[in-house]
Amino acid sequence: MSADGAVGRALELGDARVSYHWLAVGSLGVTMAAYLSVLFHITDIVGGAPTLAALVAGTLLAGAATARRLRPLRAAALAGVLLALGLVGYYLAVPSAYLVALSLGKVAADNVALLTGLSVLRMTEVGAWALGVAPAMVFAPWYLVLRRRYALAVGAAGTALGFFVLTGDLGNFATLVGTLGAIATLGFGTLARRGGTAAQVDTLAVVLVAMVVLASTVSVVPGGAASPILPGGGASAPTVEQAFVTNQERVTIKGSIRLSPKVRFSVESNEKAYWRVAAYDRYDGNGWIRTGDGTGYRSQPAPPGPTRTVEQTVTVEAERVAAMPAAWKPTRLTSGDRDNTRVSSLGAFDPVGSLRQGESYTVVSRVPDPTTRQLRSAGTDYPEHIESRYLQLPGSSADRIRQRTDRITEAANATTPYEKAEAVERWLEANKAYSKDVSRPDGNVAESFIFDMERGYCTYYATAMTAMLRSQDIPARFVVGYTSGQRVAEDEWVVRGLDSHAWVEVYFPRIGWVKYDPTPGGPRQQVEDSRVERARQSNVSGVDTNESKAGTWTPTETTTVSGGSETTVAVGNATSSPVTTGSGLPDRQPIDPGSGLNGTDGEFTTTGASGVDGGGGDGGGGIPISMPSREQAALGALVVAGLLAAARRTGLLGRLRRAVWLRWQPRRDPETDVSRAFDRLEHLLAREYRARESGETPRQYLAALEARYDVDDRAERVGAIYERVRYAGAVEDGLAEEAVSLVDELVRDRRSLLGR
Structure with a gap:
């Protein structure tokens, strides 16, 4: 063309x-x-x-x-x-x-x-x-x-x-x-x-770029999600449950989240527990995926190691829920709709459809109950199907995570899987502050949280710990559900949306899956307690049941003397103290005496980071600056390309290029510089007066303009230099410098061409 x-x-x-x-x-x-x-x-x-x-x-x-x-x-x-x-x-x-x-x-x-x-x-x-x-x-x-x-x-x-x-x-x-x-x-x-x-x-x-811009900035459906590319788009921050306990097959880790104070379940149980909803085995860098297909309801075998029996009856308090929380491992359903219950590929009970308010079910769970000594000596003889499914990590980040985890476990002198799990859990608790207000990082979430982020909430902690353990060839998986909630009687708990949580399960040979929770419980509990109190003061509906209004039930000890011997008895006592969410409940019990581990009575003791950040700032003030994502950068490049194409189509690009050419002359060699200087002059004269005619020499052209228009003497001087260099063969830096400078002056002061 x-x-x-x-x-x-x-x-x-x-x-x-x-x-x-x-x-x-x-x-x-x-x-x-x-x-x-x-x-x-x-x-x-x-x-x-x-x-x-x-x-x-x-x-x-x-x-x-x-x-x-x-x-x-x-x-x-x-x-x-x-x-x-x-x-x-x-x-x-x-x-x-x-x-x-x-x-x-x-x-x-x-x-x-x-x-x-x-x-x-x-x-x-x-x-x-x-x-x-x-x-x-x-x-x-x-x-x-x-x-x-x-x-x-x-x-x-x-x-x-x-x-x-x-x-x-x-x-x-x-x-x-x-x-x-x-x-x-x-x-x-x-x-x-x-x-x-x-x-x-x-x-x-232009058409292609217009399509990009429109698709990136305009919602197709009024009131629908905003741009997937531009910052600030989309709906408001999701609740915790919307983010990761809706019992979907995929969990995408979000940025900032909100905590719902409304009651979801009430649970009657012979002991407190984490009410587990689902587990996920495949990590893709952005979130978690549960592979495989579920099956119809059937009783499940107990874990291979020592267990204790937990029987819980769960009653739905919300309008509708799509999960069946239960302590791990649920083995059988003694009441409820078995025909509409499935077993997920990772062993949880799931409803077919949703459970409505007032519906209840009873689950018998066999909770792993190993001693510390058993965990230490469990070894690494993992079944093949466990290794093939629960050691996967994205290759682009595996080496970096492995190197950092190696340093952490070596510093703790950890050699067994149990010791490494404890070391990683303590490191996360001590080095990351709890906050529900974070910016979603670009790239691999676990890698970003381990190396770059200073704070996060439970999904970040659990994702990081699972990835770190897998980098050590320790099978681990990401788990979501609810902490125990507010205790309202000796055997009853009220569970709110703010009790939504994520934690880690680690596999030990001949024992099974054991729970670890690297999220600092104290800071998280403070944030959640304050959220409930604010909701109560604002008269938000659905925050309490009749039982929870009376306050949190806590055991107290009374001593009676009978026959010369003392007997200590625990009795219930309702207090108006803030909600106890049960964060950090250890399932790794009983703990051997003298082990130095906290929580031997099943209650949480804060041992991790003490920083609380329930708000949105980092305390430093100023305007937050974030780098554009790769998608935003690509969009910007496409917009620039479209603008250039539109400018070329309308002739604007040519005019812009000509304007730059006229006003700026890079230097090369004297002959080239003088030739281009005269070209610039000729272009300027053509715009002001007339173009040079075919066959008209530079001297004749300038003479004709001078006779009719009284052209500036500097134009004649440039013409003389051009003739001297072009036809006489004079090549001097001084002449080139003079010619370029004179044309620059004429461009800046175009009125001088009229001799004014």
């Missing part, structure tokens, strides 16, 4: 010419990169990223090599074979699927389930699946775009992109970029076939 805008099949960028075909290829590459980013994210989480990179590179080369040799029908057959082999390979990698791996019905059913919003990260062997489907997802669109079948290439790439949109694994920004790449592929493909002008390219760029 020529500079005058004639129709062509290439775009001129300065001295370079870029074929519209290759612009279409590059645009499709953007779309492919958008959905392949999901596969690379998967393999970073579960392992296999180098293998995936090799597969993608090899498939790209194969597509390029066969584009001219392989007919489209054969290429389509090859893509289908690649996809079929990948899916079969995945099902062969699933231990329980060997007998059904070749069942087309099973393959189809599972992949259709993904299209209903089931994240691929919930698949147990998702790494094998990613490696299996990658060749087909790369080969088909790449082959087609190289064959100049642009519409078919966009169809193939769009199918893969849409698949990950439906599974929920492709973020808003990546979806937008991938869509724009597909549109650009069609646009450049059309120009490659029919030819086009620079103006058409500019129009395409």
Whole structure:
């Protein structure tokens, strides 16, 4: 395409010419990169990223090599074979699927389930699946775009992109970029076939960037969520329950949260406990995912080690809830709707649908009850299925977390898994302050909390501890639920939304899963107590039950003398003291005498960080400054590109470039400097008077202007220098300096050209 805008099949960028075909290829590459980013994210989480990179590179080369040799029908057959082999390979990698791996019905059913919003990260062997489907997802669109079948290439790439949109694994920004790449592929493909002008390219760029800006700043649904890219968008801060105890398959860690003071459950139990809702096994850097599928209700075996029995009856006090909290490990349901109860893949009881206010159920739990000595001597002989599921960490952060945890455990002289777990728990309690008002970090949450953040709330503590233990090859998992709540009788507790909590379970051979809570209990309890008191003073409904209004029940000791011997008896006493949330309740009991551990009676003793930050500031004042995220930076770059394209389309860019050229002259060599100085002068004179005619020499041009307009003498001097350098061969730095300076003066004072 020529500079005058004639129709062509290439775009001129300065001295370079870029074929519209290759612009279409590059645009499709953007779309492919958008959905392949999901596969690379998967393999970073579960392992296999180098293998995936090799597969993608090899498939790209194969597509390029066969584009001219392989007919489209054969290429389509090859893509289908690649996809079929990948899916079969995945099902062969699933231990329980060997007998059904070749069942087309099973393959189809599972992949259709993904299209209903089931994240691929919930698949147990998702790494094998990613490696299996990658060749087909790369080969088909790449082959087609190289064959100049642009519409078919966009169809193939769009199918893969849409698949990950439906599974929920492709973020808003990546979806937008991938869509724009597909549109650009069609646009450049059309120009490659029919030819086009620079103006058409500019129009395409403006339209694409306008789509980005509108999609990033305008809600499609009135009152809906705001921009997923720009800061300040979205709804208000979520409650704790909305953030991580809604019993969903995925938990995304948020920034600042609110605490709801309203009552959710009342629990009658023979002892206090953490009322566990759900556990999660796969960590993706942004949050947690529960892999595998649940089953219908069935009684569950007790943990392999020593246990104690806890029987609890839970009554729903809220309008509706989607969880069945119970102490770990729930083994059987003695009352309640068994037909509408499921067992999650990680052993929790879940309702099918929701439980309504007034409904109740009774669960018998077998709570692990090891001694410290048993935990110390448990060893590391983990079952294979435990190691394969609960040691996973994203590869991009694993080494850094491992190195920091190594230093922490070495400083504590910790050698056994039990000692390392205790050391990590103490380090987090002592080095991080509790606050529910934090900024959600970019990148890996655990890594950010361990190395960069000074404060956070329970999800940050639990995520960090789980990641740190996994870096030491200690199986651990992320758990959510409620702390025990306010004790209102000897065997009854009232549980509020503010009791929502997250903690850690660590696996010990021959014992089972044991609870650890690295969140400092004292600071958290103070924040929650003050929240309840404010709600009571404001007459917020649903904050109390009839039992909780009387205050917190606490045991007191009375001594009676009978027959010469003293007997100590615990009796109930209701007090008006603030709510006791039960934070920090240790399940690692009984504790051996002399162990030095707190809480031998089951009550929490504060041992961690004492800092409380229930508000929003860091105490330093000033205006908080945050760096833009990668999405915001990319959006800014796209906006700049759109503005440049619009400026070029309207001619503004050319005028701006000419204005800069006229006012600023970089120096090179005397001959070049003088030549450009005269060009600038000639441009200035043409704007003020008239352009130089064809065949008119510089001297004749200046003489004609002088005779008619009385041009400034400095213009004549520049002309004389130009003649001397151009025709007489005089090359002097002084002449060049004089010519450039004179033109600079004339540009600054254009009225002098009229001799005024």
